[in-house]
Amino acid sequence: MNVILLSGGSGKRLWPLSNDVRSKQFIKLFKNNDEYESMVQRVYRQITTVDADAKITIATSKSQASAIKNQLGEKASICVEPCRRDTFPAIALAAAYLHDELGVAENEAVVVCPVDPYVDNTYYEAVKNLQELAEQGGANLTLMGIEPTYPSEKYGYIIPESGENVSKVKEFKEKPDVETAKKYLAQSALWNAGIFAFKLGYLLDKAHRMIDFEDYRDLFNKYDTLTKISFDYAVVEKESSIQVLRYSGDWKDVGTWNMMAEVMADKTKGKAVLDETCENTNVVNELNIPILCMGCKDMIVAASGDGILIADKERSGYMKPYVEKIETEAMYAEKSWGSYTVIDVQPGSMTVKISMRAGEHMTYHMHNYREEVWTVVSGKGKAVVDGMEQVLRTGDVITIAAGCKHTVEAITALGMIEVQLGDEISVADKIKFPMV
Numbered sequence: 001m002n003v004i005l006l007s008g009g010s011g012k013r014l015w016p017l018s019n020d021v022r023s024k025q026f027i028k029l030f031k032n033n034d035e036y037e038s039m040v041q042r043v044y045r046q047i048t049t050v051d052a053d054a055k056i057t058i059a060t061s062k063s064q065a066s067a068i069k070n071q072l073g074e075k076a077s078i079c080v081e082p083c084r085r086d087t088f089p090a091i092a093l094a095a096a097y098l099h100d101e102l103g104v105a106e107n108e109a110v111v112v113c114p115v116d117p118y119v120d121n122t123y124y125e126a127v128k129n130l131q132e133l134a135e136q137g138g139a140n141l142t143l144m145g146i147e148p149t150y151p152s153e154k155y156g157y158i159i160p161e162s163g164e165n166v167s168k169v170k171e172f173k174e175k176p177d178v179e180t181a182k183k184y185l186a187q188s189a190l191w192n193a194g195i196f197a198f199k200l201g202y203l204l205d206k207a208h209r210m211i212d213f214e215d216y217r218d219l220f221n222k223y224d225t226l227t228k229i230s231f232d233y234a235v236v237e238k239e240s241s242i243q244v245l246r247y248s249g250d251w252k253d254v255g256t257w258n259m260m261a262e263v264m265a266d267k268t269k270g271k272a273v274l275d276e277t278c279e280n281t282n283v284v285n286e287l288n289i290p291i292l293c294m295g296c297k298d299m300i301v302a303a304s305g306d307g308i309l310i311a312d313k314e315r316s317g318y319m320k321p322y323v324e325k326i327e328t329e330a331m332y333a334e335k336s337w338g339s340y341t342v343i344d345v346q347p348g349s350m351t352v353k354i355s356m357r358a359g360e361h362m363t364y365h366m367h368n369y370r371e372e373v374w375t376v377v378s379g380k381g382k383a384v385v386d387g388m389e390q391v392l393r394t395g396d397v398i399t400i401a402a403g404c405k406h407t408v409e410a411i412t413a414l415g416m417i418e419v420q421l422g423d424e425i426s427v428a429d430k431i432k433f434p435m436v
Contacts, residue, residue, distance in 0.1 A: 001051045001131050002104055004079075004094045006087065007040065007060040007068065007115040007195070013255050016307035016325045017284060019330040024255070025116045026067045026334060029284065031265035039116045039254075041071050051125040055102070058115065059094040069336035077102065082223045087194075089226045092207035095200060106201030112231075113144075113195040118263045126247045127195070132398055133166065133245060134197035134304040142197045143169065145190025147248040151181030154253070156192040156232075158244050162261035163188035169242045172232075190246060192344040193253075196236065257282075257300040257309070257316035272301075280313070286332070293404035305331030305341060337362055337410070340418075350425050352418045356381070356410035364407040364433045370422030372380040372400045374408070378415035383408045405433055 007025060014024045025039040032045065040058075047054050057077045058068055065080050078095040081090055091112055099102040099373055109131045117123065126144060134142045146287040147160040156174055160167035172192065173184060183330035211226060213219040236242070254260045261282040268274065270285030274293045281296040286304040293301060300316050302309040311319065331342040356362075356379075364384065374383070374397065381392040385406045390398065392408070400406045402422065407415070 001047075001100065002108055002110040003047060003054055003127070004091065004098070004112045005040075005043065005056060005058045005076075005115040006112065007058050007064055008084070008090070008091065010321050011024060012323050012430040014260060014302075015256060015319065015326075016304045017180050017286065017302055017311055019306055019332075021063050021330045021333045022067060024065060024260075026064075026071065029260065029264045029269065036265070036269075039118075040068065043115055043117075044072055044076060046119070046121055046124050047127075050121055051128055055104070055126045056266065057094055057098060057102070059090045066336045067334040071335040083221060084228075085223065086228040087231040089211075089223065091203065091231050092211065093216070093219055093223065095203045096213075097202060097208060099204060100199055100216035104200055106199065106204065108200055109197055110200050110203070111195070111197045111319055114193070117193065117252070120250055120256045122249040123247065126245065126249070130195070130245050134199060135244070136203045137199070138166075139168070140198065140202055141236065141239045142195070143236070143242065143244040144195040144197075144247050144427045145244045146193050147246055147249045148181075148185055148189065148191050151178050151185055152191065153178055153181060157181070157184045157189040158192050159184065159187055159189050160244050160246075163246075166248050167244055167246070169244050172237055190244060191251075192232075193251070194232075196231075203235075210234065225420075247418065256413045257302065258313040258334040259317075261300055261313060270303075288339070298408075300398065305343075320390045335362075348421065348423060348425075350420045352420065354414075354416040354418055356408070356414040356416075358410050358413050361409035362407045363407055364435045366405045366433065367402055367422075367429050368431070369402060369424040369426075369429050370420050371402050373419040373421065374398045374400070375417045375419075376414070377417055379410065379412040381408050381410050381412075381414040381416075386415075407435070 012141045014027060017027050018024045024285055028036040028038045030037050049058060057079055059079045059082050061084055065078055068078055079094045081093060111127055113127060123332050130142055130144045143158060153175055158172060159170045225359060252259060252263060254263055264282060268283040271290040272283035272285050274281060276296045278293050279297045281293055281299040283291055283293060283301045285291050291301060291303060295379045298313050300311050300313050333340060338356040341353045343353050376392045376394050376396045383390045383392055383398055385400055386404050
């Protein structure tokens with residue numbers, strides 16, 4: 001099974017745990033064998049459980065690529081968008097990547113689906129059936145629609161020609177009001193969850209008709225010139241040969257804290273105490289200080305270095321415009337080598353806690369406007385500064401002047417405190433070089 005997982009989003013809906021560099025799919029609130037896992041880890045595990053030979057490619061932005069590598073390692077291939085251009089360019093780029101970089105043939109079927117639904121394995125068994133339908137060639141495009149559990153205003157609708165398990169599509173409807181949604185349900189309508197399958201050659205042909213490009217590399221290089229357009233508008237709504245597979249299993253869009261609380265593995269995560277009078281209250285605490293809740297009812301409390309949310313669960317779905325008023329840099333991010341947490345910001349300095357996995361290394365890079373002081377607090381590593389190697393052990397301190405090329409490799413799991421010093425401290429102040 002060839003699967004393209006779309007991993008996007010700016011990360012505002014589960015603030016303060018999600019941010020511009022850590023979207024909701026990377027927050028570890030689920031469990032597998034008593035170990036916490038994120039949505040992307042859960043989805044990857046479910047797909048490979050259903051189909052051990054599945055070839056999974058994740059289409060994502062540059063800001064999320066490091067988090068994916070951190071959580072999945074080298075297991076999944078990643079197709080990185082140079083910039084955001086909506087779903088049609090993203091899928092076109094991923095299709096070209098599959099064909100030109102991974103060698104997927106044009107007559108092979110490909111399934112595209114979001115990376116963040118909360119489902120059981122029957123969903124991915126249906127996704128496998130979806131690919132088989134696409135391979136049979138009964139239609140140019142095969143969708144999987146979710147059987148509604150209530151007349152929702154949050155989703156678009158697929159109106160099929162019949163209520164059979166597989167049906168031709170009659171028409172599509174935008175997000176309706178509740179009364180209109182009830183009328184759609186009377187027509188055996190399905191929620192449009194953005195799940196579809198096609199033969200790779202079909203999509204490449206569509207892409208070449210709409211975009212002038214030679215191959216994956218050419219498309220990648222001109223990606224920033226592409227028009228922003230959704231896959232639904234560019235392809236789905238214009239296709240006459242289209243069918244839909246009905247899925248009636250469990251499916252949840254955990255896009256708000258209220259919905260996330262329903263599927264979280266534990267009522268609390270992190271240092272939290274709820275007294276006996278609390279009802280239907282969840283706490284997620286990433287800070288190293290305790291949270292005590294007393295008499296809380298229908299509440300969500302979430303705390304991270306980015307901020308603290310205390311909200312009625314129902315109201316938590318309406319917080320986006322308020323979060324957008326909060327101006328703050330992301331205080332936590334996952335990288336391909338581990339993670340970092342900003343623990344202090346002062347004029348002229350920033351202090352960061354760095355955690356690296358054994359065997360990983362940072363890029364070889366340089367900063368023009370800041371000096372860095374590393375203090376090793378745990379583990380063993382190796383620093384390279386302007387080509388000179390130095391073994392690092394717990395308690396060692398190393399100073400890296402502005403303009404010095406440097407990197408660090410974690411021989412064992414490595415923890416460091418990094419103090420950045422300078423008048424201009426910015427993520428943009430970084431020049432990468434090939435490893436020496």
